[in-house]
Amino acid sequence: MITDANHIPQGSRLRTDLCIIGAGPAGITLALALRRAGLDIVLLESGGEEKHAATQALYEGTVQDARLHSAPDTYRVRRFGGSSTLWGGRCMPLDPIDFERRDYIPDSGWPFGADALAPYYPRANRLCEAGDFAYRAQDAFPGGMKPMIQGFESDEFSTDFLERFSCPTDFGRRYRHLLADSAIRVLTHANCCGFEPSPAGGAATDAGGGRAARVGAAIVRTLRSTAFTVEARTYVLATGGLETARLLLASPGNGGRGLGNRHDAVGRYYMCHIAGTIGTVDLSAAAAVWHGYQRGADGVYCRRRLALSAPAQRRLGAGNFIARLHHPRIPDPGHGIGILSLLYLARPAIPYEYARRLYEEDGAGGGAARGNRLAHLANVVRDMPGTAAFLWHWLRRRTLAERKFPSIVVSPRNRRYTLDFHAEQAPGRDSRVTLGGGLDALGMPKLHVDWRYQPRDVHTVATALARLDAALRHSGVGRFDYDPERIEAEMTRYGAYGGHHIGTARMGDDPRTSVVDADCRLHEAGNLFLAGSAVFPTSGQANPTLTIVALALRLADHLRSRM
Known part of the structure; x- marks a missing residue:
């Protein structure tokens, strides 16, 4: 059932087994996966079913450099369905190398390998309405798929990997009926503003066999001044890469640094993706070029792209990198x-x-x-x-x-394209979000964003572009003309890429450099879990939504067995 939180009696204390905070792709996926688990569940959503200016304004904050990062209230939506009401629908899984510890990328490596998410990706694909989990051209199109660049061959780049496109699916609109018809209590206009101090004596066993404190009840307020609490056995924060860090930092924790922030890791290692458009790809010598979309038997739009192989990444000491042929500027x-x-x-x-x-x-x-x-x-x-x-x-x-047809595709008659690239951003401890000056309408401190890139990010793009030019020339299909001196300017032209807010509460085995363990449970709180891209230790090259949903499904299985 779906209820407006403004109708909850003032000062109420709701009791439940599981409280999920945030009804975007992660929170809705988690609720759907557990709706028949025999648990009493409350799902809190700050917004309503339509966008509302006063609610959206709760995301306002400051940025260190407006050239490098957009204002915090852009690229994300505070309403039922979250930012899935805005996204473009591009889906792809992380690559196996993204989970690996790579010596040339400090602080890389997930606490588990790609095989841990493999069982969940097909289900995530279905929830995202991206069709079959088939991301190789020969798997998605057994009858054959048009070649991207006929005659192109390379040991370092492949055009066989695909991106698939969701409708794009608005999780709120698409799955509203399942939540409305379930026993889950969905409360809209319900803003979590932190947690009460830990109950006396409340503790749970942590990952190292010690005892971790438990968070107390979630404090909830509405913009119409209604206030109440939700007391649960277990809580899941699913509020996005920026808001998750903000809520943790604004809640009491050990040492006064914020919840889960004993070692000053919350808000650090903030990543997006490195993206830009550069140069001219001249494919006039190729027999045929196809850089558009092809629909599979399931009606899903698919598209090839140029992907730097894992062996090449290791040999070159580069992060993950993909590129697409793009229309002229x-x-x-x-x-x-x-x-x-x-x-x-x-x-x-x-x-x-x-x-x-x-x-x-x-x-x-x-x-x-x-x-x-x-x-x-x-x-x-x-x-x-x-x-x-x-x-x-x-x-x-x-x-x-x-x-929907995913994007504008224009085929120049002279076969001269710009190159659109999308690259991994390496984790860096000094790229971070913190609490800034001023309070929002609910009395919560606003967020300050200080996004930074590193020389190794420039190296990834510069190395990949040089190798792509060499591969095109060696194949005899064309060339890539660009100014190497312009690479850093081009990859920072748009700053941090859109709504890909990653890594602010990363998972890992070491509490000194991570916030949650491999099960997405806060190191410092035995009953608080995080869902979403905040927990990603690395960004990979892939848009994060599909992996966010897969991780939420994995967390649902863990909570089902645990609770």
Whole structure:
């Protein structure tokens, strides 16, 4: 059942077996997986079923460098369904190498290997509505899939790995009926503002066989001044990579540093992904090029990409890296493509989360600067048939379709593309989020974000780009022209990549450098677990949502056996 928390009597103390805090992909997945486990469950969600400005404003905070990181209230949504109400739907699992301890990436390594998540990825794929768990071209398309670059061969790069696309699925809208018809008590507009001090004598056995304290009841407030508590045997924080750290830091803990923060690890090792668009890939010598989407038998859109192999990563001392062929830069009217110019002219109507990457001023070196409106308008007029055809396709396949065409794909007649890359960011202790100045409307301290990248991140991108150029030339299919001196500027042009907030409460075996153990339980609290990308020790190259859901399913199995 779903209830507005404003209807809970003031000062109530709700008692339950399990309290899940946050109804985004992680929290909803966990609740769905446990709804028939015989447990009494309360699911708290800060927002309602629609976006609300006052609730969204609770995410406001500050950033150390606005050029490198967007404001904390962007790229995430405080409502039922969480940021799945916003995401683009790109799904892919982490690679086996992402779980490994790599000597050339300090603080890398998960407390378990890829095999621990393997049983959960297919179920996660279904929940994300991304079709079969088939991420190799030959597995997803037994009858054959169009080659990305015909004639391209490389020992270091593969085009056989796919990304698959969700509808994209809004977890709140898609699974609302299952929660509403269950015995789970879903409370909307319910903001967790921390936990009461540990009950006297309350403790549980920790990972090292010692005794860990237990957190007390969750303190809940609404924006209409209703206040109550939820007392549970077990709690799960599933509030996203930034908000999880904020709640822990704002709650009493050992030494006054915050809950779970005895060794000053909460909020540290903050990662996103390193991404950018650079150079020109000239494939005029290739027999055929296909960089668009292909639908599988299940109707799911799939796309090939260029992936740096694990052996090459180890040999080169580089992090994980993938790249896609991309359309020409939109601000430059010299591309002559009507639909790209129309996008430029429609800039005021494009949501911030997408406009930032679409419209940044060109700086690739030798490229055109931001084009003027008249030149773009001329492109639209000259290319009217092509523009009209694209808009008709977009209306049918994107606007009106339940399973939406994932993104804009334009095929230049001269086969000259820009390169869109997406790379692993290595964990760094000095990249962090902390409590900043000022309080929100509920009296909670606001968040301050100090996201930083490292020289090894630049090395990953620079090395991968150089090897890709060499592979294209060696295959005889084309070349990649770019300015190596521009790499760092290009990979930081958009700053931290979008909504991929990773690693602020990482898992590990050592409490001095991690916040939770391999079961996602807080080292310092025997009854508090974390769900979501906050616990990832490394970022890999993959968008995090699929792994967030897989980890939530794994946690559900652990809680079922434990409780």
